[in-house]
Amino acid sequence: MTTPHGHPEAARTTPGAVVVGIDGSASAERAAVWAGTEALRRGRPLRLVQVYALPQVHTPIAVGTHEQVRAGLAERAEGWLAEARTAVLAESPGVEIGTAAREWSPVAALVQESQHAELVVLGSRGLGGFTGMLVGSTAVSVVAHAHCPVVVVRGRRPQDPPPAAGPVLVGADGSSDSDGALAFACDEARLRGVALTVVHTWSELVADGVLRPHPFQDDAAEIERAERARLADQVSPWRDKFPDLTIDLDVTRGRPVRTLLERAEHAQLIVVGCRGRGGFTGMLLGSTSQALIVHSPCPVAVVRSQDAGSEETR
Incomplete structure (x- = not known):
């Protein structure tokens, strides 16, 4: 009615x-x-x-x-x-x-x-x-x-229906601020009966939103191992909560938008948080959100962190 x-x-x-x-x-x-x-x-x-x-x-x-x-x-x-x-x-x-x-x-x-x-x-x-x-x-x-x-x-082209096959993707930066996106993405993957891919990008220049002490001097393989371990720690509670859900970790050197858009070519949903450090800082007010919303070949879900609900957007 x-x-x-x-x-x-x-x-x-x-x-x-x-x-x-x-x-x-x-x-x-x-x-x-x-x-x-x-x-x-x-x-x-x-x-x-x-x-x-x-x-x-x-x-x-x-x-x-x-x-x-x-x-x-x-x-x-x-x-x-x-x-x-x-x-x-x-x-x-x-x-x-x-x-x-x-x-x-x-x-x-x-x-x-x-x-x-x-x-x-x-x-x-x-x-x-x-x-x-x-x-x-x-x-x-x-x-x-x-x-x-x-x-x-969204679909691949403006007139296309959204894809119905492929995994659910979620962007995570290792911070607690992306836990809301992880929770939502786990539920979506479970409901759809598909795997969840947790995408995390890293840079030799920046870590946690600040310049690294020795950019380009640290060993790239060591940085990636540390980033993967950090992401694994963040995802561990969700593996326990969703024991039947396949959760894959995708840790890549690069930019969040480019990486997510590349992975989205074979996905049915992208999930991102609206707050966070590292590569996802400023998700809703800068080029990152605009690029995902305008160019993604599949639907994009934006999840606010719980403590963001009472805050005004900066």
């Missing part, structure tokens, strides 16, 4: 739902279909949300015209939601679906939805209220302020 548009605080949320931003685009529809499958795996309801706003005009308009525009936007929203619902049910007929057409800011509405959601899912390209969602400040704002993990659904 669709919720009334009304005041944003009056919108009824669905606790524990997988929430999808719908904007009438083919990308959002593919995201909804992906999210429907995800909701079934998790045993959660699916919530399709379309957020619209009255256009800003600089000249006065009649009240009647204003209401006509609002009614037209609401009607269009209902149509987009119905189309997305039909597409989801064609692939996941058993999933429970709720819909909501909301008049508000897309970022504010999705962040509010995330307070009660299990997961927020977005398409990689958009129309309507979500135009530019994933190439500008809107995407950064949603991911940076969301209270749950956010997934951007």
Whole structure:
């Protein structure tokens, strides 16, 4: 059932739902279909949300015209939601679906939805209220302020569906800040019945976000052994928690984005944290996040660390 548009605080949320931003685009529809499958795996309801706003005009308009525009936007929203619902049910007929057409800011509405959601899912390209969602400040704002993990659904090419085969990848930097991403990635791999590959990159120049005391003078093989041992220590508790899950360690000298994008060619999901030291510092505000979101050949999940939820993005 669709919720009334009304005041944003009056919108009824669905606790524990997988929430999808719908904007009438083919990308959002593919995201909804992906999210429907995800909701079934998790045993959660699916919530399709379309957020619209009255256009800003600089000249006065009649009240009647204003209401006509609002009614037209609401009607269009209902149509987009119905189309997305039909597409989801064609692939996941058993999933429970709720819909909501909301008049508000897309970022504010999705962040509010995330307070009660299990997961927020977005398409990689958009129309309507979500135009530019994933190439500008809107995407950064949603991911940076969301209270749950956010997934951007992508395929190899803009029109391609997301891949359904291959392992789950997770970027880890050896710090406790990436444990949230590891936990999420372990669950995803378990639910999908595939292996998890933990990707860690290292540099001869930088360690833990600071310049090494003797760059280029330390033995590269020794650095790699130390980095692998550090990563193994971090992953060890997750091996104990998920004894039936195959967890592979991929320790490589290089840059995080390039390495993850190379590995993603054969993966079905990339998981990264939004905080961390080393190669993943500034994940959400710099070129790293933009590159993954814009260029990844598979869906990208961004998971905030638990202590980041109450902090403002720096």
